[in-house]
Amino acid sequence: MKLNVYLSGEIHTDWRQQIIQGAKALDLPVVFTSANTDHEASDSSGDILGEESDSFWRDHKSARVNAIRIRTSIERCDLAIVRFGDKYKQWNAAFDAGYCAALGKPYITLHDADIIHPLKEVDAAAMAWAQTTDQVVELLKNVVL
Amino acid sequence: MKLNVYLSGEIHTDWRQQIIQGAKALDLPVVFTSANTDHEASDSSGDILGEESDSFWRDHKSARVNAIRIRTSIERCDLAIVRFGDKYKQWNAAFDAGYCAALGKPYITLHDADIIHPLKEVDAAAMAWAQTTDQVVELLKNVVL
Amino acid sequence: MKLNVYLSGEIHTDWRQQIIQGAKALDLPVVFTSANTDHEASDSSGDILGEESDSFWRDHKSARVNAIRIRTSIERCDLAIVRFGDKYKQWNAAFDAGYCAALGKPYITLHDADIIHPLKEVDAAAMAWAQTTDQVVELLKNVVL
């Protein structure tokens, strides 16, 4: 079974590369998509449409441009991996999880045990909770075989 | 126009009461719903089904019980108000916002200016961003009149 | 049959009142809804959330606030009447018609014969084209009896 997997969440560690390489090493028939993971490029994606003096509108413009790619990716995916790290608010990851839940798209969370409690609503709608990228790769293998 | 409004987000300040009383003072035809806002009761809602030794499963069980009320409230609402405070992760609020966005339910965010940037994806899908409960009441008045 | 009817379109003539009074005179079981039809109030509905120096963002903010009411009205309606006058661009009326068409909500257009050609795509998806408010009232009578 071929699978289209959307990778959502923090961009400060190489968890995406670990999963992609793990899947590649096992030759799994999985295609991965992501939002723009270059922080600066993501924040400035709306600038091409003209500069904004007000930071709210600059963020608004960039976030709506980025949402074109994100929503299309979610709509097309069979499964999402939603990653929460130990820094920052990461509300966009929780937003993506809620978006998936409402569409009936299965998703797996990836986070450490110390944030179980604040993530309980997000985990409750997930199909699985993984703590390592190796576990995610194993789950993908399980699904596609 | 009668309106069913779901109030999502932090439970440590009295923002819900402020909005409800503000709407009442103006005699607005608005019905409000919420998740269980008693922190302890919310965390223990699954205990009636038997105690759990593992905190992940205790959280899981309670969160799924709570989700019955939350999802029914979102499905029924015409509009959601999603509140972010200055403490805690509040991933459940972002999750609710994503859930609303995917269903096409309009929502308004309520938060201070200092968290604009981490909320940019959540705000980008919102119909409005309010900073005070008075503004929310004014918006409700605008919608229902 | 009770009917919920959304009235979309220009706000410079009293076509809404004519239809509402015509329906009332016949005691038809019809409830009417509309967007905010006060031009100035409609343009400034976002100002409560803070003033904007850039006219694009002021319009954006007000239009999104207004959309809460408009979309809720369209979602709830059984039928829309979409009115085009002889002035202004009235793109919002055509937008509402497209929105109805995509949702499978039946709508009736109300306009003079001299703008048949530019409205051909909008009329093609309509259930009927009326030229006078009396005709609209007659159609409503036909539907609800």
Next chain:
Amino acid sequence: MKLNVYLSGEIHTDWRQQIIQGAKALDLPVVFTSANTDHEASDSSGDILGEESDSFWRDHKSARVNAIRIRTSIERCDLAIVRFGDKYKQWNAAFDAGYCAALGKPYITLHDADIIHPLKEVDAAAMAWAQTTDQVVELLKNVVL
């Protein structure tokens, strides 16, 4: 990410060609679709089914024939570009935008700054507003990379 993009709007300037060539120059993986953009052919597409003496029905017949292609294109697209020029009513473009909005299809508007106000409802539901075809090409590049 491959993208299917529907180009909606005026047919009197070469904006479609500019975007298509811009995307080609960058080798973007984008497929473009359009309604029939030959004005005369579009107006007469229903004539093959028999001539009409009444101009309303001629328009009606052609517009419904054209709608087969338009709706199929919109249903299939991942993104629409909706162009408004400085002439004509262009209600079909606003209709397409409303249709996209109701389906949850993201769209970008393309128009000059002098028509911001009459397009405020159409822009409010758009993911971005571009003023030049170069900006649109840059946005497409941003989405597909």
Next chain:
Amino acid sequence: MKLNVYLSGEIHTDWRQQIIQGAKALDLPVVFTSANTDHEASDSSGDILGEESDSFWRDHKSARVNAIRIRTSIERCDLAIVRFGDKYKQWNAAFDAGYCAALGKPYITLHDADIIHPLKEVDAAAMAWAQTTDQVVELLKNVVL
């Protein structure tokens, strides 16, 4: 259980009255709806919008006006009764049955045994086939109790 029942099909016998009176005699909590069952009024419902010289367009206009009521009735109903008599083509009844089937609305057919074969596709998607209005009333009683 209250039930909203749409009665579709031929208008030359009093089958609707028999069912309505049968349900009334048993005090069943059922509300019935129908298209306009006055043949002449139904054929001329579009005339109010202007006379047509071409019979195709006269039929088209009236049929689209009538469809407002029919589709609203089908969307609202919990169950449809689709009646086929021994005369006329009655393609509108089969059309309504297909419409119900695609929406997942349960329907019951009501017809004599001698037209089983030509109705096999329509019956195959029905929840039941009744031969008499008494049977239909018994079925309604079974559903609502």
Next chain:
Amino acid sequence: MKLNVYLSGEIHTDWRQQIIQGAKALDLPVVFTSANTDHEASDSSGDILGEESDSFWRDHKSARVNAIRIRTSIERCDLAIVRFGDKYKQWNAAFDAGYCAALGKPYITLHDADIIHPLKEVDAAAMAWAQTTDQVVELLKNVVL
């Protein structure tokens, strides 16, 4: 919060009455629906349409008649309780659970601990697993308060 609750499953014990009375004792704003729970009446509900010599078709006819009530009840409910006892195959209860899952309707299972393993797929999609009717009543109280 008012709740519409569908009670699905075995008809050989009085679990429905226990839940209904428990909810009544607490004055919970819950409306309950069920399929026809009279075994003999349920098996013979199609007989009114004519007797069948083949038991497969007799079952088929009755089951399709019963499905009108069941599907309408599920479509309308906010929550289902799906009960599995210690006897019989009870495939209809598992079927209802799958039907709810696909529609996104939350459901709670009610069964003893000794059938956890064969019910693991049904429980995995449930919002909660209860072992006693008292627990179900407590859960309902939790949801509606």
Next chain:
Amino acid sequence: MKLNVYLSGEIHTDWRQQIIQGAKALDLPVVFTSANTDHEASDSSGDILGEESDSFWRDHKSARVNAIRIRTSIERCDLAIVRFGDKYKQWNAAFDAGYCAALGKPYITLHDADIIHPLKEVDAAAMAWAQTTDQVVELLKNVVL
């Protein structure tokens, strides 16, 4: 634009072959599907599952087997051509048209002028009415170019 076209309706003339060959002659990128058009094979498609003594159940069984192919074809198609001849009841064609209408699938009717009136509801929801297979081929050419 590639198109998937479902051909529904009578099986006693070679209208399907005319359309398929016409499209082939023009090298149109159209794929056609149909129900089983062999009358005898269609009527007996359920016999493999065991013979039936009752003609209603034989028809029922075959019609449900045939419906697997028909519904899959309709779900997949971009456009349907629904043909009505001058013989037989052809209720299945009207059923397919209603099914398409409810799903929002565009369809074209193909029939002579003498049955305009009984087909008025079916034509009213069609995107076009053609009288000859040549016209249908021209319409297909118009859509795909």
Next chain:
Amino acid sequence: MKLNVYLSGEIHTDWRQQIIQGAKALDLPVVFTSANTDHEASDSSGDILGEESDSFWRDHKSARVNAIRIRTSIERCDLAIVRFGDKYKQWNAAFDAGYCAALGKPYITLHDADIIHPLKEVDAAAMAWAQTTDQVVELLKNVVL
């Protein structure tokens, strides 16, 4: 017509292989999918995420992991074959049937005559009931030709 067929149900006999080989022998354009049919591997699919001392949670975790594959398979399939054997509860098969029914996915049941009565609700929503794998292959041939 190419077909994607999901095979649901018991894993103790070789019915899947019989159907797959039968389809292969006839060179039918059918792709088959299944859940993980290795009993032990299926029960332990969640273990990679950490061991559970409580058997309910072990089952829960594995069943949710398995559901990723099952739901994706059902969403993608054109037709399901749902097999019931003479042993075990097989509630997951009935659950899958209900899931298909709610999504409007056609399915065929495969079981012996002695369990007709307990399966009457499951059979009533099926497009066909087969008793042998040869019959299933014949039905597939009928659908795809």
